[in-house]
Amino acid sequence: MAFLVRSNLRQLIVILALLSTLVAVINMFIASAKVQKQALIDNTLLSNEAYASKLADSTQAFLESALLELAYSAKNIAQNWPQKRYLNQETQRLSKQNYAFNSVVLSDANGVVLASSDNAIELHGQILTTPGPLQALKERKPLISQPYESSMDNLLVLISSPIFHENGTYLGYIGGSIYLKEKNILSRLLGEHYHHDGSYIYVVDNKKRLLYHPDKERLGSAVHTNPLLDLALSGGTGAKAIVNSKGIEMLSGYAYIPAAGWGVVSQRPADATLNAHEGLMQKILLHSLPINLTMLSLIWLCAWLISSPLRQLAANAKNMRQRTTIQRVERIQAWYFEANELKHAFLHGLQNVHDHVGQLRQDVRTDPLTGLNNRRALERILEKCDITQTFFSAITLDIDHFKHVNDTFGHDVGDIVLKELAFLMRSTSRDQDFCIRLGGEEFLILLPSCSLEVAADIAERLRLDVEKHEFTTVGKLTISLGVASWPQHANSTTAVLKIADEMLYAAKQGGRNQVRTAPLPKID
Structure with missing residues (x-):
């Protein structure tokens, strides 16, 4: 620790950066190696499956x-x-x-x-x-x-x-x-697929006897220890990595020939597949070497730049009581943790005040039960729309027979219902819309820059979502909704909400569980 205290900041920065870069490069190389290896295995399995399937189809034909x-x-x-x-x-x-x-x-x-x-x-x-x-x-x-x-x-x-x-x-x-040990059309289809890398195909009948195999001496012999043969003779196609009778890991694909009840297996040694992986990783390392060297050079160059914020913070520490110091500290670009922590030490008090004030404002404008906006927030929203002349539509809604819910299940269950309805309102409305709880079971969705027709569609979608929703303990509930738009239905923003309320009342009178949209005023 004493060495670190006496060390030059720039040296510490360089050491830290070098270690971080080294770890990142090693991690990237290891992750890349794993991904490339698995990709080669998966591609080989897929290729062998496709090849076995093709041979099976050709033999079937x-x-x-x-x-x-x-x-x-x-x-x-x-x-x-x-x-x-x-x-x-x-x-x-x-x-x-x-x-x-x-x-x-x-x-x-x-x-x-x-x-x-x-x-x-x-x-x-x-x-x-x-x-x-x-x-x-x-x-x-x-x-x-x-x-x-x-x-x-x-x-x-x-x-x-x-x-x-x-x-x-x-x-x-x-x-x-068809003589299985002599040349014919079938032997050309199945028997001539041996490759220098150890890849080959073989065919077995339903008694697991070898009908085609690179080793002619094995033809007619039964193979009972290979678990892949049960899959190959099961009637489907697929791929699997197995260990053959010689202890060699093989990447195998298999398919079934229905006409004869035979199974076809196409396989390649896993080592042959992964040999390409070693060469590929060497190429990746060589290609990444220039970039890594460039990064190390940039680290040395950045060391001076990284130490600059600390130098500026240290210079301003003596004058932290001056009001202008706060402005100078705010302009400092803190590039890393230590510098950022020192910068926040200067600004902590003021930032806390701002945070607390902001939280108080948020609490004043938010309904504590549902987390939706409340009436106070609605007043500011309407004021802003009025100032900016942003047209909007309003959807008023409440829960049908909500008193029955409270009387039957209690107010705690009623509160849960209100929370679930608030969630459905957020899910149905747009990101720019405002969901507001006016009180009790009465809610409002204010939709800026939204036409009456679109608002009516959103209201209907919400009604259907609520109708389909299974509320906790209560079960099925419905809502009634009223829709109006400003300035289409009234000159005043508050008057539009009243019209939407009238439409909600009309929906209630009309039998509940419906949307009523305010008719457009007639033009003389």
Whole structure:
């Protein structure tokens, strides 16, 4: 502490400024790093979700197209049954037309292969007993089979369509096989998405078996430890950060393929995403360095300027009893806490007087229960409008059957009702309007520079707000309102309030819970 007392003020200012700047720069850098890191993670998750969804949609479209193509072929086969030449031609066409299928077979109702593509010619005449053909024969409907091992040790999916004679007799099925370990259109859609940064996609069936994966050796194996697969097979799309079976944190997006009941997962290692973050923060640091050096230079320059108010205050301290000192102190620009405190020490007494006088004036003009303006404030408002010739509209209102509220629930509840009504008045009126409590349950809203039509709209809006409002303990209440404008309805400002009161009385007489607007005087 002794060192600080003996220290030069300018030195203390510079040290304080340097420390503040350093803390601000470090805080900004840390906050920026956190925000940038989270933004990269969120963008990667969103990107992977969109990519998985796109692949799922593309695969869904391919499978639907394959089913439609087989259904069309089945219809033509039924019309040419059992012409061997046509059956062979049709299976060859389906196999070679667009390479959607690795092989095509045509079976009769007993499972005997009547025709097949060239790469499955050895199946001709055989009875297929693998799961896909058996499922097609059993269900006799267009279907995409569960993945299974064929008799030739291929992991495949059979897409088939039943063949029915025009009389309804089941003739067999036409099926296209997709070998999951070989090239075809589906493998191009799903299997070729590996990137150098470790990003890749994989596909699982509803038994969580891998159908497509960068590691071909894993195809057909089941994955039960990945919590993301339950989400991917649940029928929706989304994104989530997970730790895979190798302990690597991955940012994954997932989607569902309804036609096959498969799930698609697109993922990228979190480290690959955050590697870009490190380079980005280095760039931010380098780009901010010139600005920070400039700021430090400005701090040295400002030190002299900051010490100037204290020098002026110290010089005036000897003459604080002089009346002119107050004026000189008021002109001093206090730039920081100490200087500002010293300046206020000179002005404290006078400022307190002004504050107390202002508070007394405020108390005199404010209703203590509702916080609204009172009659005394109304007098000054009307006087000002009269002097400045500012036209205004007035809305007088009171609560219907308020005496019943006080008699039934007591005056304490009645006071709560008045406070709630005051709140509704403030909410409905404009910022420049004056809400006034005249006494009891009688209120007034004075709207400067407001036409009669707008005032009537505001009054109606307030009436509806009150009608909808559930008052504490009491429940529903209504109000009646009267509207008039100055100088349209009277030459005197006080006379306008009387006209508004007459309209309020007319609203009461007319059944309450309504707005009555003073009619405009007729022009002779």
